Amino acid sequence: xxxxxxxxxxxxxxxxxxxxxxxxxxxxxxxxxxxxxxxxxxxxxxxxxxxxxxxxxxxxxxxxxxxxxxxxxxxxxxxxxxxxxxxxxxxxxxxxxxxxxxxxxxxxxxxxxxxxxxxxxxxxxxxxxxxxxxxxxxxxxxxxxxxxxxxxxxxxxxxxxxxxxxxxxxxxxxxxx
Amino acid sequence: xxxxxxxxxxxxxxxxxxxxxxxxxxxxxxxxxxxxxxxxxxxxxxxxxxxxxxxxxxxxxxxxxxxxxxxxxxxxxxxxxxxxxxxxxxxxxxxxxxxxxxxxxxxxxxxxxxxxxxxxxxxxxxxxxxxxxxxxxxxxxxxxxxxxxx
Numbered sequence: 108x109x110x111x112x113x114x115x116x117x118x119x120x121x122x123x124x125x126x127x128x129x130x131x132x133x134x135x136x137x138x139x140x141x142x143x144x145x146x147x148x149x150x151x152x153x154x155x156x157x158x159x160x161x162x163x164x165x166x167x168x169x170x171x172x173x174x175x176x177x178x179x180x181x182x183x184x185x186x187x188x189x190x191x192x193x194x195x196x197x198x199x200x201x202x203x204x205x206x207x208x209x210x211x212x213x214x215x216x217x218x219x220x221x222x223x224x225x226x227x228x229x230x231x232x233x234x235x236x237x238x239x240x241x242x243x244x245x246x247x248x249x250x251x252x253x254x255x256x257x258x259x260x261x262x263x264x265x266x267x268x269x270x271x272x273x274x275x276x277x278x279x280x281x282x283x284x
Numbered sequence: 285x286x287x288x289x290x291x292x293x294x295x296x297x298x299x300x301x302x303x304x305x306x307x308x309x310x311x312x313x314x315x316x317x318x319x320x321x322x323x324x325x326x327x328x329x330x331x332x333x334x335x336x337x338x339x340x341x342x343x344x345x346x347x348x349x350x351x352x353x354x355x356x357x358x359x360x361x362x363x364x365x366x367x368x369x370x371x372x373x374x375x376x377x378x379x380x381x382x383x384x385x386x387x388x389x390x391x392x393x394x395x396x397x398x399x400x401x402x403x404x405x406x407x408x409x410x411x412x413x414x415x416x417x418x419x420x421x422x423x424x425x426x427x428x429x430x431x432x433x434x
Contacts, residue, residue: 226319264411
């Protein structure tokens with residue numbers, strides 16, 4: 108990842124642990140579902156997630172390689188960072204829930220974002236796209252606000268998107284693998 | 285007294301940890317440099333007319349560290365980044381939104397604000413603001429690091 112933000116590996120927020128978390132129910136994916144970028148609906152009933160339980164189970168048939176374990180760990184850290192934002196009032200609780208759903212729905216084959224509060228109750232997720240500026244996704248309440256090629260002369264502002272747990276293909280298309 | 289800030293002047297922004305600086309990676313956290321939090325939607329900078337040398341900026345930063353640590357013990361001044369006022373004011377995103385740089389001496393005669401100057405309309409406003417902030421980061425220098433004396 109390039110020099111951009113509080114990514115999952117920096118540990119910038121690592122000194123704080125989220126409080127008031129509730130455990131998630133155990134879950135399993137069918138092999139077909141692992142290719143859909145949708146969060147498990149049973150998760151939506153939880154108002155707060157426990158990163159430890161969420162990532163304790165590998166996908167069926169998934170080999171626990173070093174890369175898979177690293178991805179698990181990075182997601183866990185990312186969720187803790189988001190929980191910290193919520194606990195400190197930097198993002199709204201509805202945004203926190205949506206951002207957690209986004210991480211849960213995020214395909215494993217894609218690069219995880221760097222995250223930061225956007226100053227307006229939302230959470231900014233950012234990816235550097237080699238040769239194409241940056242992709243910015245702001246999660247605010249149940250909406251996504253997406254910029255492709257941010258900072259570049261040919262930047263594009265996607266229409267406001269409602270987020271219901273499914274990450275739209277047009278968003279996934281501009282997130283690097 | 286509020287003064288006009290000439291376009292050829294520089295302004296500097298404090299870099300503090302843990303919010304804007306990653307001690308683990310020894311680098312600026314770009315995403316948090318400029319947030320323009322509501323409701324004012326401004327970010328503070330030091331007008332270099334009243335802090336002409338970098339050491340003057342660092343001295344102000346260390347003063348701020350002392351004040352901030354009364355309520356946030358981990359707040360640490362790490363250095364500053366600098367930009368030319370003209371370059372900030374000339375920035376525009378594809379929707380024509382930009383920035384203002386104005387003197388705000390209520391917090392000291394060196395104090396100025398960068399504000400958002402939105403072109404109008406609410407269509408895709410959040411996207412426009414994120415893109416604007418992205419462009420603003422690009423006109424500031426690499427950080428000049430500093431460690432405050434104990």
